[in-house]
Amino acid sequence: MITLNVNGKNYNVDVTPDTPLLWTLRDNMGMTGTKYGCGISECGACTVHVNGQAKRSCVTPAGSVVGAQITTIEGLSADSSHPVQKAWIELDVPQCGYCQSGMIMATAALLARKPKPTDADIDKTITNICRCGTYQRIRAAIHLAAKNTKS
């Protein structure tokens, strides 16, 4: 049994410490907004925030984030009001949508660190995969969110 702080609440979960955070969130805590795409840190579908930093939860052992503040897509905002979510809605970014939780979490972490990212920053940081190919809109939405974020 370990205790995890997710979206501001403590949860006692019955997993071995080496269980990936991804599966702990999905199977043990019922939070399925964080997605499984590859399990080997390639695609970013499983991106969450650990103490504000973007982390790929499929390769993050649950035991390694005990005591950390974990934020998932469900906890990014209570009402989809985070500037990144609003930009995503405004530009209708998602197609199938499966990668978008991870894209949004990766973007939110980038903007927290770098409020006005350049295209080169985006290229370097947003390395998630979208098979539907929504990249053009993702880039536009990142810039839109940056514009709409009060600094």
Place this chain on the structure above:
Amino acid sequence: MTKHLDMNRRQFAVTAAAVGGGIALGFALPREASAVVLPEPWKAPPAVAGSEINAWIVIAPDDTITIRVGQTEIGTGTITAMPMIVCEELECDWSKVNAEYASGNRSLRENNVYGRMGIGGSSSVSLSRDFLQKAGANARERLKMAAAAEWNVPVTEITAAKSVLTHAASGRKLTYGQVAAKAVPMRLEKDPAIKHPSQFNFLGKTDVKRLDTPLKVNGSAVYGIDVKVPGAVIAAVKVAPAFGAKVKSFDAASAKARPGVIDVIEIGKEKKHSPATFASQLNSGVAVIANTYWQARTALDAMAIEWDEGDLGKISTESHARETRAALDKPGGAIANKVGDAVAGLKDARRTVEAIYETPFIDHAMMEPISATASVTADKIEVWVSTQNPISVIDVAAEESGMSKDKIFCNTTFIGGGFGRRTVSDDVRQAVFLSKTMNRPVKVMWSREETLRHGTYRPTAMAKFKGGLDADGNISAMHVTYAGHSTPVLRGAALGNGIDDKNKIDANQLRGIRDIDYALPNFLVEWHAVQTHVPTGAWRGPGVCQNAFMYESFIDEMALAAGKDPVAMRRNLLRNAKDAGWLKVLNEIADKGKWGKPLPKGTAQGIAMTLDHGTICGAVAEVSVSQGGEVKVHSVDMGFDIGHAFYKDAILAQLEGGAAMGLSSVLYEEITLRNGRVVEGNFDDYRIVRIDEMPQVNVHFGGLTGGDKVTGVGEPSTVIVPAAVANAIFRATGKRVRSMPLKNLDLSWS
């Protein structure tokens, strides 16, 4: 319920009110706060009861209108676009429209009331438009009748707009919600006329937001892999890595000793599929059942399994390529096209050009790995799955369980990408088998590796092109010998009959070569099938996704040999094209793409055109290649002709995103075989383009020809990008690309 009259969906007038029997449920949510599709889109929305006017339309007293969608949403926008089409005729207030999936079970029970429910072939709009418009028009006219009866005036004096019925002479008004219940028993003498696309005042005029976006930015949209069914256990599965091999032995005891493991079950010992559903067959393998996926997966990974592979282990990419190439030299292939006498034409030609092209197996690699959940009980089966084809889900579940179809319910979830993979229900068969065996709900989950190694791949192809030029540099003859792995999944299955049994060709594999409107006085296409044990199927733009690359590259080779500009060459080839869209699209992309503009050394444009499911498309790509051979695609200017643009933003999204998929396919994608099995296992060795590689995609609407044409846009940009890129690479480097993917080629230059 009223007895079923003629359920032919073209006769709404007499039948529509008879189906479903009146009351259904609608719901209302504040527009801003929430999506108007439920996170679990298969569920009937709760709250306000409404009147079912016909199988598609339910109107609540508060004017909320629920529109049922027969085609599942795989990311193309159908869950928004289909209601838009109904709204056009219904003349309703879009801000109060909700969407909900139509029931596949009901469609089977009620004589196919929802028409073709599977999706594929970029066809959702083009195939549904007619009956969705009829559904909307039928409901509108019956609402008018109800108002006319209420006011005791002739129905012809009533107008309908924005969910309000008006009697102009007396100034009276009623909302749809106020008369909906009275419209239910109304009958029409005949079907009302539906609008021609040129008469639309909503479609193509107003761009709307996607109904499902809000659910996809907060993690609430439920995909197949997310489904939680009470009491369900998780099955991690591994089937024989060499396709068609069998389980010899496995160490169940050690797996069962691990935490959380409930059972270990061999699958595929007994096969219940039919020829029509063979792509869904239970392959031989092992399932580990546990409480959570991680418990099941780690136990499965740790378990020793021995396979009986026979000779399958001898098959490799190289052995298959050798066989395919040998087929190219065989005379007497099945004739797919014959115009004039290509063999004589080549003999008479002033100059001939010959080249062999080839393309590999590739996977759909949709982001959501394969998964399906089934609950089989004594009197009912429920399935929850990301599917492109709910009807195939029911067919396969019935076949595997022996239960009659009316007791089987497919709950279609949100879908993390399909691209042709989610049409055959092989996942569903596993889930039904395991749930039946375990007598409890089971969720089957494939790892990414299992998903990538057990796909229904795009078939391989090799083609030998021989072209002849006359004295004016025009193409006087062309002979294509095509050796392809055929697409057996298509045969009799979800997407229609792939093999033309009479002519013994695989028509799907030859799309994009047989059906191009180029003026070739002598044209011969011969087909040879080269089968392996590899399961194949429809990949976004079947056939065309490799053929546009091969054919359009060869057309550029001919242009070069003739000393002609590639655009001028194509303009000439299209001089007699019956469909005006060809030249219109060509001119649009050449113009908007600034064809021929000066570019630095190592940078060049390439052009290509093709036809996919009736949509003409073309692209100009601007590509640079470093001297070391590194390729960068800077921009793609895309033109297309689908007749009319109904939902512009969704069209843009499809063309932008499809270009990325086309780019992945030309740069990186390849499934290789070694020892009878797939080598690649995950996104580290099966690479997909990322944001830093995404070109600027410019979509141009000037190629649209209007008229009666209505075709789709889900596949064209994926199929055209490889050809345009390959042609640009030649012009940048002098190196002709005759195979995909580019990662295998040395493109350095000096």
